[in-house]
Amino acid sequence: MDRNSGKVAFVTGAGQGIGEAIALRLAKDGFAVALADMNLTTAESVRGKIETAGGKACVVEVDVADRDSVFAAVETTVKELGGLDVVINNAGVAPITPIESITPDIYRRVFDINVGGVLWGIQAAVKAFKELGHGGKIINACSQAGHIGNPELAAYSGSKFAVRGITQTAARDLAPLGITVNAYCPGIVNTPMMQKVAQDLADNAGESFDWGMEQFARNITLKRVSEADDVAACVAFLAGPDSDYVTGQSILVDGGMVFT
Ligand SMILES: NC(=O)C1=CN([C@@H]2O[C@H](COP(=O)(O)OP(=O)(O)OC[C@H]3O[C@@H](n4cnc5c(N)ncnc54)[C@H](O)[C@@H]3O)[C@@H](O)[C@H]2O)C=CC1
């Protein structure tokens, strides 16, 4: 707790799922947390949970696909919470996309949010860290699907491979500024996103939700689907001082789905 007190973390997609779990965990670990989301209702509810537990948080509206919106959200965070030390580019979307179904609109939406959101988040973080006169930590949402192509998720898998590449490059470019850049790669996490992915896959095949989930879950070595807290624990490591000598890595937190 003490090691992070006075530090500020900015988390996109913090209103639900993995982003919510990250925000709650970092607040418990002593960070003041900016809850950045396009859904202000869910973000406000997370703020309520943090404040009830004695933590500090603010809500910031953001559309991560919009560069200006990301820069404005980061600036608001610095004003409201008095600094910035960690930026977590977590927001993402995962539509089921059999290869022949991908339209220009689907392609652009997935890449604008999953890749653009990471790029603009990195740029906004660098600007703020420079203005504040110190380095910092940038942490991006990748996926096991960013290490191996997942069936019927071509647009999504492609976007997450891109996140891994950007993470490596940004780590090299930003090291001279004292900034580390890493990513976390969840497996199958029980969140609204994954529930929809499984349901859509099942609907396309005329099967049940459990069948849809099983298509993704059957290769998990630890034989259980992940909870968002499993991912938050890895992000807490990447956000804290114990990861100071780690950069450019995309760390799998998938219960043993992909071995690299
Ligand atoms: N759930 C899973 O099994 C896995 C998730 N991931 C990644 O983890 C991240 C979080 O996923 P989940 O929590 O499962 O998703 P989720 O769909 O449950 O929550 C996503 C949050 O991001 C927000 N959001 C979406 N688009 C946004 C935008 N343009 N601007 C601002 N906020 C936006 C939503 O309002 C929501 O609060 C994503 O990047 C996802 O790709 C990676 C691997 C597995």
Ligand SMILES: CC(=O)C(C)=O
């Ligand atoms: C949605 C996702 O990231 C999967 C299936 O790994």
